[in-house]
Amino acid sequence: MSSSFKKIIPFAKPSIGTDEEDAVLRVLRSGWLTTGRETLAFEKEFQEFVSSKHALAVTSGTAGLHLALEASGVEADQFVITTPYTFAATAEIIRYMHAHPLFVDILPDSYNIDPELVAKAVRENKHHVAAIIPVHIAGNICDMKSLCEITAEKNIHIIEDCAHAFPVKYNGKYAGTLGQIGVYSFYANKTITTGEGGMIATDNTEYTQRMKVMRTHGIDREAWDRYSAQNKWYYEIIEPGFKYNLSDIASAIGRVQLTRANDFLEKRRHIANIYIRELSGLDFLHIPAYTDDHAWHLFMIRIQPEYCTLSRNVFIEKLSENGIGTSVHYTPLHIMPYYKNKYGYKPDDFPVSLANSQACISLPIYPDLDEEDLMYIIQTVKKIGQAHRPVHTAVPGSAATSPKPEK
Numbered sequence: 408m409s410s411s412f413k414k415i416i417p418f419a420k421p422s423i424g425t426d427e428e429d430a431v432l433r434v435l436r437s438g439w440l441t442t443g444r445e446t447l448a449f450e451k452e453f454q455e456f457v458s459s460k461h462a463l464a465v466t467s468g469t470a471g472l473h474l475a476l477e478a479s480g481v482e483a484d485q486f487v488i489t490t491p492y493t494f495a496a497t498a499e500i501i502r503y504m505h506a507h508p509l510f511v512d513i514l515p516d517s518y519n520i521d522p523e524l525v526a527k528a529v530r531e532n533k534h535h536v537a538a539i540i541p542v543h544i545a546g547n548i549c550d551m552k553s554l555c556e557i558t559a560e561k562n563i564h565i566i567e568d569c570a571h572a573f574p575v576k577y578n579g580k581y582a583g584t585l586g587q588i589g590v591y592s593f594y595a596n597k598t599i600t601t602g603e604g605g606m607i608a609t610d611n612t613e614y615t616q617r618m619k620v621m622r623t624h625g626i627d628r629e630a631w632d633r634y635s636a637q638n639k640w641y642y643e644i645i646e647p648g649f650k651y652n653l654s655d656i657a658s659a660i661g662r663v664q665l666t667r668a669n670d671f672l673e674k675r676r677h678i679a680n681i682y683i684r685e686l687s688g689l690d691f692l693h694i695p696a697y698t699d700d701h702a703w704h705l706f707m708i709r710i711q712p713e714y715c716t717l718s719r720n721v722f723i724e725k726l727s728e729n730g731i732g733t734s735v736h737y738t739p740l741h742i743m744p745y746y747k748n749k750y751g752y753k754p755d756d757f758p759v760s761l762a763n764s765q766a767c768i769s770l771p772i773y774p775d776l777d778e779e780d781l782m783y784i785i786q787t788v789k790k791i792g793q794a795h796r797p798v799h800t801a802v803p804g805s806a807a808t809s810p811k812p813e814k
């Protein structure tokens with residue numbers, strides 16, 4: 408591989424076209440920029456898309472998770488089961504409520520929370536478990552059948568973290584509509600984006616009313632209601648709420664992205680299939696199995712240390728030297744200083760999370776990734792892996808076994 412190679416393939420890239428540009432211009436010229444007509448339309452279209460009774464647009468997935476947990480009535484010092492194998496947001500919102508995350512380890516192949524361990528944590532009942540936040544990692548839906556069975560008998564709420572899981576179905580229903588509340592993220596690298604933004608879906612009208620009020624400072628009516636007609640300026644603050652309403656500019660982008668969501672999913676599926684076809688059978692890599700219950704937000708591979716002399720970090724550096732952007736999902740939360748210090752976790756407390764996190768690499772996957780770049784990524788991964796096999800496994804004649812050329 409030449410060091411003068413200039414190809415740069417980003418890890419993620421939003422697919423934004425002229426329809427999104429036109430939608431933003433329409434709003435900019437409309438005289439109304441904050442939450443209004445566009446946001447109401449986006450909520451209605453989203454709610455129809457996922458077939459939920461209600462949808463609320465918010466400034467981020469994090470904001471949505473916070474509102475969901477607050478509405479579900481979680482109180483200080485109660486416990487919320489979730490996975491350590493997730494982004495900061497999933498657990499920090501539990502701490503916003505002065506409740507505690509009760510981490511449960513994951514399954515090695517799916518990276519999703521292990522239902523048997525969830526059942527055990529609920530059964531042991533050492534703590535008051537008020538809710539569970541399953542995270543559909545990479546867009547691969549958790550075993551929701553088991554999770555619903557475990558939680559139903561104990562009246563434990565399920566808030567689905569669908570930051571990676573849109574638009575994808577499980578037994579005919581969209582992720583995000585399988586528990587009590589579902590929260591989606593429209594962050595820039597997500598499967599649809601508004602730059603920053605998110606959406607909450609639920610069938611529960613009481614929660615919706617609470618989240619609506621708490622989304623806008625705990626005020627009983629939103630600005631759109633107050634200024635869009637005369638003599639409606641009066642409002643009351645009924646709670647110390649938050650400032651989580653989505654702007655019409657962002658919603659206008661979201662409406663266009665929503666119309667493209669199924670096409671994006673097909674493109675992601677196509678890429679995932681090619682990765683799987685081309686990378687299967689390599690002993691130095693673990694790759695995900697193909698399933699339709701997957702939004703393919705991420706394509707996560709794992710380096711198998713017994714068949715590769717490079718550490719995961721050096722493998723990433725080599726990909727980067729070849730112009731390939733990657734990411735790591737995730738460093739588990741229990742080894743992050745805050746959680747480690749607050750709860751006294753040891754790295755081995757969640758051994759599957761720890762082992763997966765030390766070996767995983769997320770490769771580029773997005774609708775605008777063209778096939779030439781995709782094949783280049785695949786060839787580069789293969790070349791790096793094959794050139795760094797332990798001697799006992801090396802293919803005769805490969806770089807790992809060939810004697811150094813004489814000068």
Ligand SMILES: Cc1ncc(COP(=O)(O)O)c(C=O)c1O
Pocket residue numbers: 466467468469470493494496497542568570571591592593594604605
């Ligand atoms: C698993 C997970 N949950 C929640 C979030 C939070 O979403 P947002 O960035 O929209 O706040 C993210 C964002 O990356 C995420 O990956």
